[in-house]
Every structure is written in structure tokens, then in C-alpha cells.
Amino acid sequence: MSKTKRRTLKTPAIARGAKPRLTVDVGPLLETFWTGIPVFTRRLVQALLADGRVDLSYCFNLTELPAAKVHAALTMGTGAFLRNHYEAHAYASYRPADTSAPLLYPSNKKVAGVSPREASVVHDISTLVMPENHETANVDHHMDSLAQELASDELVLCASEATQAALTTYFPSVAAKTRIMYQYVDWPEGFALMDHNLPRPELGRYAVVVGTIEPRKNLSILLHALSLPELRESDLKFVIIGKVGWLVEGFLEALTLAQRERLIFTGFVSEFVKYRLIAHAEFMVFPSLYEGFGIPALEALSLGKPVLAARTSSFPEVIGKAGVYFDPLSVTEFAAALAEIEAPARLVELTTHTRVQAAQFTPARMASPVLEWLVA
Amino acid sequence: MLFDKGLAVSLPARELAEATPEGALLDAEAVLRQRLSSGLRAAVQLLRDHVEAVGGRLVFILRSEIFTHGEALAWLNARLGEVEDHLSLSDGVVVHLLPGRRNHLFFYRSSQAEAVAALRRLAMRAPELAPQLVSQVNSCLGFGEGKAKYTPRPVLLQATGQAFAGMASFREFYFNDCGIEDSVARNELAGDLPADKLALYGEVTYIPVTGVAAADPAFNLYVAQRIRAVLRTPERLLLLGAPLAAGKEDTVPRMLTRLLRGLLEHGGVLPRAVLGNVIIATALLAPADLPDAKLELVIPEGFEFWRLPRAYYSRFSRISVTVPRHRAMPPELQAMLTTAFGARPQIERLDPPPRSARAGSDGDE
Incomplete structure (x- = not known):
């Protein structure tokens, strides 16, 4: 691991045990079958849980999801039960998400500027540079609000150096706030x-x-x-x-x-x-x-x-x-x-x-x- | 000289979806062997001729977006060598940028309404794209609004040789009250007019309608007014070019439909009879097609003027360009057109149609 990270993790706030809070929009985990973005989201949440130095909470559509239910979904490898619970019990027992905490989107945002500190992950910009390989609705979904999303982000996480390079070619003003977030592979034991x-x-x-x-x-x-x-x-x-x-x-x-x-x-x-x-x-x-x-x-x-x-x-x-x-x-x-x-x-x-x-x-x-x- | 240090050209992948090139880098002849729209073919030929003339190296790139960084970009850079300029041949849907090079835009589909809309949409979605363009070839597009508006430097590249052989056929101008389809079907039944009919007139006004113009109510009103005007001057011919669609394939009925629909919806009342001195041309008139008469050319918005050599324009005694009344023509565009035509064009101001005409024709549809 890099020296930068070691130095960062020894900051006084962490040493005092005051965990920084973070809300993750785990919308992708509500899918039944997990491939692509849902798997990325699972790995990100599990990586943060394994690290243990962040006080995590979860949301979807600005609604707080119970941590126990999210963790159960991680164990099962499917979002079917999480989604069912959300649909059945949101009215009676769910609360609005705490938007005062930093908010992280593992994919593109549904709404920008909700939290004072936001981050999102850009996986690729193929809808911008090769839209002919996508259906029009998908291009519109990804591209219509990308500039606004990027502007409202404090941190733009790129799935690779390739994505970072491509993104900053077309949006050079965001270059300074981009970081690379590499995924990993975790086969079940x-x-x-x-x-x-x-x-x-x-x-x-x-x-x-x-x-x-x-x-x-x-x-x-x-x-x-x-x-x-x-x-x-x-x-x-x-x-x-x-x-x-x-x-x-x-x-x-x-x-x-x-x-x-x-x-x-x-x-x-x-x-x-x-x-x-x-x-x-x-x-x-x-x-x-x-x-x-x-x-x-x-x-x-x-x-x-x-x-x-x-x-x-x-x-x-x-x-x-x-x-x-x-x-x-x-x-x-x-x-x-x-x-x-x-x-x-x-x-x-x-x-x-x-x-x-x-x-x-x-x-x-x-x-x-x-x-x-x-x-x- | 423009591009004398060589030029790398990104191709629009959408148009080349069925292409089977042997690699991402192609020479001009390999590109021209593919099935291309006439606009893209003309643009590729123009670039080939220009870069050859200035002694530069020309490389076409299919899928330039894959060369993002690192090893992939290094591979490309090694093959481009000293080439300093990169031009994105754009269909409006995508504009490519190549890191580390001077980027230019050539929007070759300015006559197509959906391509113009796509480019506008792209500029809104990626507002930092246009400011990275050093120049734009054969256009004078402004991107962004207000103080943030940016207009890449317009540069002219114009065909110099004989642009194309005669492809146009000629049709009657006719429509009736039974709808566009019936009007077009009757036109189809009547078939082509003999080309020598054009020689009967001492004065000819030629309006090569573009897809962009055909969708513009103000332009349709203007054309309808010109049609009504020639009703009382039978010695004058009004020749309307039918607008081509974006695709590689287009048919005469589709072109006629596109032309007539706009006139019906926005032009006001027109006779439901065959107008002898209004004729529709189904393709851009080649130099050989131009009648030996006093010629006037009216150029609508989006016309791909660069596809014709200056000698072509010299055949016309008057050239005018249509501009909406509320909009000024950018001086850079005026200068570019003056150079292209060899003479300063006149300005035809377009008035918006009255509310009733805008609402939907004279009750036909």
C-alpha cells in the first residue's frame, strides 16, 4: 500500500476513534442478479466494512436502508430480499437518508447536490464516445446529467486510469478531483x-x-x-x-x-x-x-x-x-x-x-x- | 499551410458499422472502399486532396476513442509520429478528441436536421469539449451561451475539381388535398420530366433545400412565397432541390415527402395543380445540369457549400443566403462564404410564419 495511505490513516481524527460517516447509495444491490455495477457496489461496501474505519450507512432513493438488511444481502449475494423488504416496509419503518453525511454513489447519480459532500464513480464514458453501441435510452440516462453530476461531486472516482484519462479529456475541469478506484476479485472461499x-x-x-x-x-x-x-x-x-x-x-x-x-x-x-x-x-x-x-x-x-x-x-x-x-x-x-x-x-x-x-x-x-x- | 504537418482523422464509427477494415488505422483509399454516405465520402475525398496538395501525411483512425492513455495511446502515437493535428469527422453524434494533439472539427452533416440536433445535444452534455477545438472546418458553429460562448476558428476547405457527375432527375411540383402520400404517389406515377425542360426558361432560381431548412417554418414560408411569385412570371423557373436524408439510402418519394410536408405545414395556400415553372430536382445539380440561363442560387441553412468548387458558383449571377430575421450572420461565416463563392453573397431575411400558418397549414393535414 502507498505511503500516502499510511500517512492519511494516522490522522488525529482517526486515532481518536471518531469514525468519519459515509452514506453509500446501494441502489444497485436491489437487483436480483448481481453482475457488473451491483458486484462493484458489493465489493466496495465489503472493502469499506473490512477496513472498519468508516461509519457506514446505506440508502436508496434518499431513503435509509437498514444496515442489517444490506449486510444480509451481501451474505446472500442477491438483492431480492432487500428489495422486497424495501417495497413492503418503507412506508411504515424507513426513514429519509441522513444527507448531512458524505454521500457516495457507486455509479451515476440519480440526483445531484443533495449532500454537501458527494462522490460518484464513473465506470466508463462509452455512452459519450461510442453511443452507437448503446440504446438511445441508455445514452440519455448516462449523459443527460453527467456534467451536472461531475460539477456537484467533491470526488470523482474513476474505475481505471483509462476512464480517468477519457473523462478528463472531455471534462478537463474535473481532473483535479478525480481519483482511481480499482476493483478487485473475490471468489467465494x-x-x-x-x-x-x-x-x-x-x-x-x-x-x-x-x-x-x-x-x-x-x-x-x-x-x-x-x-x-x-x-x-x-x-x-x-x-x-x-x-x-x-x-x-x-x-x-x-x-x-x-x-x-x-x-x-x-x-x-x-x-x-x-x-x-x-x-x-x-x-x-x-x-x-x-x-x-x-x-x-x-x-x-x-x-x-x-x-x-x-x-x-x-x-x-x-x-x-x-x-x-x-x-x-x-x-x-x-x-x-x-x-x-x-x-x-x-x-x-x-x-x-x-x-x-x-x-x-x-x-x-x-x-x-x-x-x-x-x-x- | 493548414495540416501540412500531417493530419490524423477520426472517422464516425456509426457510419462504418458494417465496415471490415484491416486495423484501426487506414489510408484514404481504404476508407473510400467502404460503403459511405455521399457526405462522408465527399469529406474524405476533400481531406485527401487537400493534405496531398500541402504535402502532409494523412491517417484515418477508426475508433480513436480506444486510445485513451498508456500503452494503447503510445501504440497510436508511435504510428502517427510527427502528425500534429487531429480532426474529428463528425456526424454530430460524436466528436472525438485525441490527447496531445491539436484537435479540429469537421461537421460534415450540417444539412441534416437530426445531425444538427445531435451536435447541439452533445455540446450541452459535454460543455468542455468545444473549447478544446482549435478550428472547425467549413462551419461557423458557436457552442455554449453568453460569455461562455465559444466559436472555434472557422477554416475553409473547398472542393477544387469536378465535384460529381449529374445524378439529378426532375419531377413536377404538385400536391393535392388528399394528403402527402397521395400527392407523392401521383408524382411517382407521373415520373421524371425530360431534363431539357430546364432549357425553356431564360431565368432560373435554384434553391437546394436542406433537411435543416425543410424543418424550418420560416424557410418554408419563404419558399412558398417564391412559388407564389413565379405564378405570375411564367418565363422564370423555380428549381427546388429535394432534401436528402441522413442515411446512405434515400428514395425520391421520401425526399418529396420531406419537401412537401414543410411547405404544406408552414407555407400557406398553394395551388393544387401542376405548376409548370416549378420543378423539383432529386439531387444536387451537377455543373452539367445547370441550364444556360440567368441563374440565381438561394442557399438555405445547413447547405454543404464546401462540396462544390468555386467554378460552380461562378455560373450564378446572384447568390443569396437565407438568414432568420432575428439573427445576424457571423462575419466569419460571411467571409468564408465569400471566399467559397468568389463573391459576397446577398442576405435573404426570413420572417417567421404568422401564427395560423405555424399552427398547421391551410387545413390540409
């Missing part, structure tokens, strides 16, 4: 043992691709590459984990028979199934055109799997030396990079970097910019 007790998935040699199927994920490069002579004869399959998203009408229908034999679409799977599929893969393929962070890449590294990744946005900073990179618009480069990562000696070399790289992303590192902010 039992997964490794459960997987150990099960047979290896009977899929043959395969690489894994994780993410909602949508245009930004750039799966078309994989399809084009599969028709190249050098790849046509390979026995490597590609297991694609993720639900079908938006703007991909016709994509799956257009697959040829040959492509279908090499591609296995799982749809949405449980965390454990995802864990097993990554753990038994040769490596991960991440051809996305743009990512704010790219948590599946870190998940692969944490399980000792190198990543074949597009040379774009956050990938080089997250994957480091544990990956092979390619131009996401070049099928030829993709095919060459695929050949490189498949070579046994290179795969071994890359694998040595995986867990070292993953170990850099920890709960303490995720919590640190919030702690620095609260004691400033």
Missing part, C-alpha cells in the same frame, strides 16, 4: 474446493470469453478469425459466457454451421459455473472495443489464466504482462496474437504473471481513495 471435487468440464481445449453479448464486446472479430485457414483446422473451442444483450439482432442467427461447432454460448450462468469455466480454460479472450475496467480479465488472472486482449482503453493497465494484445479492428493481428498465446512456452511464461498481476487489486486498494477523501 468454497469455490476452489467444490471445483476440486468435481470432474473437469468435458469441453476439450477451449478459451473462455466473458461478457454480455453486445456490439462493444466485438465478438465479430472472433467470428471473422474462425474463417481464416490457419484457425479453421484448430481444435480450440470458445466458450462464450454471458446473456444476449442489445443491438445484436441477427448476430447469433447469422452464425454458420462451422462457427457453431467452435462456439459454445452458455447464456447467463452462476458465479460458480463461471468460476469453473474460467478455471479450466486455456486462457481468456477479451476482444472488447472499449472497457472501463474489464473485471472478467482480472477474474481470469486471479485463476491463473492469461488474457488475449484488445489493445484498448483499460486492458493494458489491468492485465499488464499477463496478456497478449491485438488491434481490435484487425482480424490478422487477432489471429497472430491467438497463435502466440496458444504456443505452450508462451502460455507458461504468461501464466507466471497472472496471479502476481491479480494480487495488485485488493479490497484495501479499492477503499483507499474513499478513506483519503473522508479524512481530508
Whole structure:
């Protein structure tokens, strides 16, 4: 951990035991199935709880959520019960959120300027720089109030250096108040043992691709590459984990028979199934055109799997030396990079970097910019 | 010289969604091999010709937004080398900035109402974007309001050669009281007029209507007034260019619908009969299409004047530009148009339609 953090945590206020207060808008945790932002929110809350030096409370729609209910949801890994309780009991027993405390939004704000001290997390600005890959309503949702949100923030947390760079390119006035908040991976403790007790998935040699199927994920490069002579004869399959998203009408229908034999679409799977599929893969393929962070890449590294990744946005900073990179618009480069990562000696070399790289992303590192902010 | 130190050009990804380039960096010919709208194609050709002429290096970038920082940006910088300028070829939906370079804007879809609206929306959503633009090519757009208003320096890049071959066909101007669809269907049934009909007139006024203008009540009222005026001067021809849509594909019925709807809604009363000396052109008139007559050109808002060479404009004895009565024409735009046309344009002031006309035509729809 950085020297800055050590110095910050020894401030007199902390030493006296006066915990700084913080309200976190945990709206994303009210989702039933947690992927993406809800998982980010869970990890952030758990990182702050583990640190223990912040007096946390929770809210949604400026309504205080009972801490016990939120903590129960964290344990269960679903927001179904939390949402049910909120909907059933808000009138009788919930209170307005305490807006005098600093307020942290793990994603974009629904309303700005409620608390005198606000912070929010910007995951990426793809709705600004590549809106054609999003539905119009999603672009409007993210972009209509972004400038106002940023202006009202005392702290703007960016999911990566890539997001920080992109955001401050378009909003240079916020540069001084941006900090990076890196996410981490936390597989449940039992997964490794459960997987150990099960047979290896009977899929043959395969690489894994994780993410909602949508245009930004750039799966078309994989399809084009599969028709190249050098790849046509390979026995490597590609297991694609993720639900079908938006703007991909016709994509799956257009697959040829040959492509279908090499591609296995799982749809949405449980965390454990995802864990097993990554753990038994040769490596991960991440051809996305743009990512704010790219948590599946870190998940692969944490399980000792190198990543074949597009040379774009956050990938080089997250994957480091544990990956092979390619131009996401070049099928030829993709095919060459695929050949490189498949070579046994290179795969071994890359694998040595995986867990070292993953170990850099920890709960303490995720919590640190919030702690620095609260004691400033 | 503009861009003589080389130029990196960000392409609008929305238009290239079906493209299959071999990499994020392309040369002009690779871009031109893709399926492009006519506006984007013209802009790419213009940039290619200009940068070639000044001896600079030209690189097109698809998805420049992926080069945010670190290794990805270093990869790009290594390939761009000494290129100092970056230009965002914008469809209005996205304007790209490239860190570490002088950023410029070329909004190539100024004739399209939805593109103009998208650019305005973008400027509101990202108010710090425009102040980072060193210049704007072929436009004079002001961003922001009041003291915060910022107008990137306008610069002119104009086609120099023969811009295009003749693509226009000619249609009757007609509509009736049975609705736009019926009017357009009858027009379709009548088919094309012979091109030599244009040669019958000693004086021709040409108004290439843009999508932006077709959506403007004041402009429609102005056109309707010009139509009513030629009713009493049968020796004069009024030639209306039908506005093209934003997409790569457009059809004559769609263009006619766009033109007639605006006139019906905002123009007031017009005859429900075929007007012999009002003709619709379905594409921009090529130099060869221009009749040998005394020619007047009326340029509406959003007209992509840069696509035509100065020699084209020299064929007209009078060129005027429409401007709303309440708005002054920026001197920078006037200077740019004067250079482009080779003569100072006249100003046609547009009055807003009376309330009844604005409310909805003469009861047709």
C-alpha cells in the first residue's frame, strides 16, 4: 500500500476513534442478479466494512436502508430480499437518508447536490464516445446529467486510469478531483474446493470469453478469425459466457454451421459455473472495443489464466504482462496474437504473471481513495 | 499551410458499422472502399486532396476513442509520429478528441436536421469539449451561451475539381388535398420530366433545400412565397432541390415527402395543380445540369457549400443566403462564404410564419 495511505490513516481524527460517516447509495444491490455495477457496489461496501474505519450507512432513493438488511444481502449475494423488504416496509419503518453525511454513489447519480459532500464513480464514458453501441435510452440516462453530476461531486472516482484519462479529456475541469478506484476479485472461499471435487468440464481445449453479448464486446472479430485457414483446422473451442444483450439482432442467427461447432454460448450462468469455466480454460479472450475496467480479465488472472486482449482503453493497465494484445479492428493481428498465446512456452511464461498481476487489486486498494477523501 | 504537418482523422464509427477494415488505422483509399454516405465520402475525398496538395501525411483512425492513455495511446502515437493535428469527422453524434494533439472539427452533416440536433445535444452534455477545438472546418458553429460562448476558428476547405457527375432527375411540383402520400404517389406515377425542360426558361432560381431548412417554418414560408411569385412570371423557373436524408439510402418519394410536408405545414395556400415553372430536382445539380440561363442560387441553412468548387458558383449571377430575421450572420461565416463563392453573397431575411400558418397549414393535414 502507498505511503500516502499510511500517512492519511494516522490522522488525529482517526486515532481518536471518531469514525468519519459515509452514506453509500446501494441502489444497485436491489437487483436480483448481481453482475457488473451491483458486484462493484458489493465489493466496495465489503472493502469499506473490512477496513472498519468508516461509519457506514446505506440508502436508496434518499431513503435509509437498514444496515442489517444490506449486510444480509451481501451474505446472500442477491438483492431480492432487500428489495422486497424495501417495497413492503418503507412506508411504515424507513426513514429519509441522513444527507448531512458524505454521500457516495457507486455509479451515476440519480440526483445531484443533495449532500454537501458527494462522490460518484464513473465506470466508463462509452455512452459519450461510442453511443452507437448503446440504446438511445441508455445514452440519455448516462449523459443527460453527467456534467451536472461531475460539477456537484467533491470526488470523482474513476474505475481505471483509462476512464480517468477519457473523462478528463472531455471534462478537463474535473481532473483535479478525480481519483482511481480499482476493483478487485473475490471468489467465494468454497469455490476452489467444490471445483476440486468435481470432474473437469468435458469441453476439450477451449478459451473462455466473458461478457454480455453486445456490439462493444466485438465478438465479430472472433467470428471473422474462425474463417481464416490457419484457425479453421484448430481444435480450440470458445466458450462464450454471458446473456444476449442489445443491438445484436441477427448476430447469433447469422452464425454458420462451422462457427457453431467452435462456439459454445452458455447464456447467463452462476458465479460458480463461471468460476469453473474460467478455471479450466486455456486462457481468456477479451476482444472488447472499449472497457472501463474489464473485471472478467482480472477474474481470469486471479485463476491463473492469461488474457488475449484488445489493445484498448483499460486492458493494458489491468492485465499488464499477463496478456497478449491485438488491434481490435484487425482480424490478422487477432489471429497472430491467438497463435502466440496458444504456443505452450508462451502460455507458461504468461501464466507466471497472472496471479502476481491479480494480487495488485485488493479490497484495501479499492477503499483507499474513499478513506483519503473522508479524512481530508 | 493548414495540416501540412500531417493530419490524423477520426472517422464516425456509426457510419462504418458494417465496415471490415484491416486495423484501426487506414489510408484514404481504404476508407473510400467502404460503403459511405455521399457526405462522408465527399469529406474524405476533400481531406485527401487537400493534405496531398500541402504535402502532409494523412491517417484515418477508426475508433480513436480506444486510445485513451498508456500503452494503447503510445501504440497510436508511435504510428502517427510527427502528425500534429487531429480532426474529428463528425456526424454530430460524436466528436472525438485525441490527447496531445491539436484537435479540429469537421461537421460534415450540417444539412441534416437530426445531425444538427445531435451536435447541439452533445455540446450541452459535454460543455468542455468545444473549447478544446482549435478550428472547425467549413462551419461557423458557436457552442455554449453568453460569455461562455465559444466559436472555434472557422477554416475553409473547398472542393477544387469536378465535384460529381449529374445524378439529378426532375419531377413536377404538385400536391393535392388528399394528403402527402397521395400527392407523392401521383408524382411517382407521373415520373421524371425530360431534363431539357430546364432549357425553356431564360431565368432560373435554384434553391437546394436542406433537411435543416425543410424543418424550418420560416424557410418554408419563404419558399412558398417564391412559388407564389413565379405564378405570375411564367418565363422564370423555380428549381427546388429535394432534401436528402441522413442515411446512405434515400428514395425520391421520401425526399418529396420531406419537401412537401414543410411547405404544406408552414407555407400557406398553394395551388393544387401542376405548376409548370416549378420543378423539383432529386439531387444536387451537377455543373452539367445547370441550364444556360440567368441563374440565381438561394442557399438555405445547413447547405454543404464546401462540396462544390468555386467554378460552380461562378455560373450564378446572384447568390443569396437565407438568414432568420432575428439573427445576424457571423462575419466569419460571411467571409468564408465569400471566399467559397468568389463573391459576397446577398442576405435573404426570413420572417417567421404568422401564427395560423405555424399552427398547421391551410387545413390540409
